[in-house]
Amino acid sequence: MNATATEQLPVVVIGAGPTGLAAAAHLTDRGIEPLVLEAGPTAGAAVREWAHVRLFSPWSEVIDPAAEKLLAPTGWVKPDEKAYPTGGDWAAGYLRPLADALGDKVRLGARVTGVSRAGRDRIVDADREAQPFVVHVTYADGREERFSARAVIDASGTWSTPSPAGASGLPALGEKAAADRISYRVPDLKDPAVRARHAGKRTAVIGSGASAFTALAYLADLAEAEDGAGTKALWILRRGISGSTFGGGASDQLPARGALGLAAKAAVDQGHADAVTGFRTEAIERDGDGRLVLVGEDGRRLDPVDEVVVLTGFRPDLTFLDELRLGLDERLQAPVALAPLIDPNQHSCGTIYPHGVKELSHPEEGIYLVGMKSYGRAPTFLALTGYEQVRSVVASIAGDHASAESVELVLPETGVCGGAGLFDQPRADENATNGGGCCAPAPALIQLGGTAAPAPSCG
Incomplete structure (x- = not known):
């Protein structure tokens, strides 16, 4: 398949969660056809599994601008920007309408079981980058299908692979039996x-x-x-x-x-x-x-x-990407260039530097891990990070390299100075006399929304 024909293929997005749907919105905005493959029965399936948990980010920080633009003509009403949604609110009030707006560009019950280059396993060099990606999908009823893609954006997250109780990273003895x-x-x-x-x-x-x-x-x-x-x-x-x-x-x-x-x-x-x-x-x-x-x-x-x-x-599931040439940090399983920016062994005060396609690229051109999956095993991911990641990645796919490289994202700091914090x-x-750490002593408990505190936001 020649380069021109390859460019006519869709970009496959793995996962119809917040970051995956945002990627599809950005692709649509740039006139590039997305194909979103979601393993679950609904958009935002993983988010729905923690529907009872309240995010600690308000609505203003969990709605992607390109997605909002796509939703505007549908009659969608934007929630109160200052309110804190639960996972259920996020799924029902934003993710489901966004998936509906994307229509048949989103396929549900479609689990990606493998990604490779057409006719090339990970060993073969010859003419590799000229080949489209092939994405193998297994449906809930057992049917199988393969799609060709010009690029693949993996926003499948890490929800399905929680880390075990065992401190060694392996299940504790007896953990499975209990x-x-x-x-x-x-x-x-x-x-x-x-x-x-x-x-x-x-x-x-x-x-x-x-x-x-x-x-x-x-x-x-x-x-x-x-x-x-x-x-x-x-x-x-x-x-x-x-x-x-x-x-x-x-x-x-x-x-x-x-x-x-x-x-x-x-x-x-x-x-x-x-x-x-x-x-x-x-x-x-x-x-x-x-x-x-x-x-x-x-x-x-x-x-x-x-x-x-x-x-x-959590940790990323990399098994279905085994035929691709990924450049991952040996500790975090995050892209090599991104890992130093998010490493909890070194990271200080919750500051994540702006990053985009440059930090998310791999030796295999055209494959991008975004959203929570891009962080590998590192914690503290915010939806805003995922939205800026896919904006940059999609700009690069579209050939707008100036926009792709102009990454501007200021995230709220945690107020906690870290580094060497895993042991x-x-x-x-x-x-220190302030009670420990480099930050101010903890004040009295804040009551928010009638509960002790909202809970975590993720992308």
Whole structure:
């Protein structure tokens, strides 16, 4: 197939989540045909799985400009920019209308199982870049189909591959056997069945990020409810507690994100959660009553718990990209040029430098990992980042290199100074007189929207 014919092919976008649909909107705006392939039964399928969780970004920061432009003629009414949507609000009030506006450019129940170059596996050099991509799809009913594409934008996210409880990155011994008592999502305590699993029970929450904060806040609310007497959380942290553990508080430029950490702090201060620090889970065993016992790498055995909620982050599924030549950082599994900008071992104060197609490119031209998937195993992704990523990538695909390289994005800082933050070795600044960390002491708990705090935004 010659270059001209290849350019007539669509750009395949993997995933109909916020970033994938934004990519399709930008492609449409530039007159390039997108084909969005979504494994789930609806647009925003992953977002709908955390419909009960409130974002810590307001509506003004989770709507892409090109998407808004596409929606305008449909009669869509933009939500209150200052309000904080839940995942369900985001899906129903923005993602579904956007997918509807894209029409048959979005295919649902279409799982991408492989991407390669036409007639070339990853070994073959000859005439490689002149060949279109081939995208292998398996539908829910078992049918298979292949599409040709001029470029592929992988916005499939990381939701389907949560990290395990085991501190080594592998499942803890016994983790799979205890699957009936373990979940990897923030519990929806408005669901009667989920609420019954936690009410009056002892739940271990493993993790130190926004999702763990949310779970602790929800369990604290349950403990104070009439049907929640006796509810207790055990918060498992792999590092110690310092002034930065609960986030930036009032120093966070996203107030709701700061409030989220303060809600977790309140859960501990009010006795609804006990913190266990420097604990790396090696095994999960059952006692004689069928309850779970967490065993640390140092031999510590914690008192039995009824449930375990593992919120240790996510990792990208790269299996279906195995025939492509990706340039990924060996630690984060993020694009090599992007990794130093987001590495939690080095990253300081929540500042992400503007980045676009230059940082997202790979040795295999024409394949781009965007959105949460572009971050690999790194945390703290915002929708704004994904929207700017796809704007730059699509501009490059369209041949508008000046626009692609002119990346301007200012993200709200977390108010937390980090670096060397994945291990529990104390940093010098943790002994500062302000209570630890390089940021201001945490202020009093902020109440937002009738709940302890909105929960995380993702792209």
